[in-house]
Amino acid sequence: MSVPFADFASLAALHRELEEQFLQHQDALLDLDVALAAERLDAYEAALRRHLEAEEALLLPVFARAGRIRGASPELFTGEHQRLLEFLARFRAALRALDSKAPDFKRAVLRLLDAETTFKHLSHHHELREETHFFPALDSVTDETERRELLAAFTASVAP
Numbered sequence: 109m110s111v112p113f114a115d116f117a118s119l120a121a122l123h124r125e126l127e128e129q130f131l132q133h134q135d136a137l138l139d140l141d142v143a144l145a146a147e148r149l150d151a152y153e154a155a156l157r158r159h160l161e162a163e164e165a166l167l168l169p170v171f172a173r174a175g176r177i178r179g180a181s182p183e184l185f186t187g188e189h190q191r192l193l194e195f196l197a198r199f200r201a202a203l204r205a206l207d208s209k210a211p212d213f214k215r216a217v218l219r220l221l222d223a224e225t226t227f228k229h230l231s232h233h234h235e236l237r238e239e240t241h242f243f244p245a246l247d248s249v250t251d252e253t254e255r256r257e258l259l260a261a262f263t264a265s266v267a268p
């Protein structure tokens with residue numbers, strides 16, 4: 109990400125990038141290219157981990173200043189982060205178990221895609237909650253200087 113973010117609300121663009129990366133993994137699954145699907149899932153997971161860890165380390169402590177917001181408690185966000193990573197661990201295991209020579213190979217791929225739909229719903233709700241409550245609150249509790257510094261630190265943390 110070469111263009112610096114002007115405000116926290118703009119971080120929504122990073123959510124869209126993560127979504128696109130997951131879809132690329134699913135494209136490979138649809139092509140029945142298990143090796144590529146696994147490689148892309150690993151890359152997505154690494155990027156997602158950096159994103160979640162940067163949110164928890166850098167942004168949630170500042171978010172606490174906004175006080176309690178219904179439907180947007182820090183525990184809710186960290187709990188969802190945990191669930192997202194648990195899903196990915198299951199997908200990794202399912203991918204490893206795929207055998208292209210097995211008679212039920214395509215059904216196993218379909219089962220994985222179905223499970224991934226549940227993951228996409230959770231991820232979508234999580235991102236929406238952040239874009240509705242978390243990022244705007246960060247914009248309102250920080251001044252220009254702190255915002256710039258935090259956004260620079262966040263951008264550096266999520267870079268590969």
Ligand SMILES: [Fe+2]
Pocket residue numbers: 160163185189234238
């Ligand atoms: Fe998050």
Ligand SMILES: [Fe+2]
Pocket residue numbers: 123159163235238
């Ligand atoms: Fe996020």
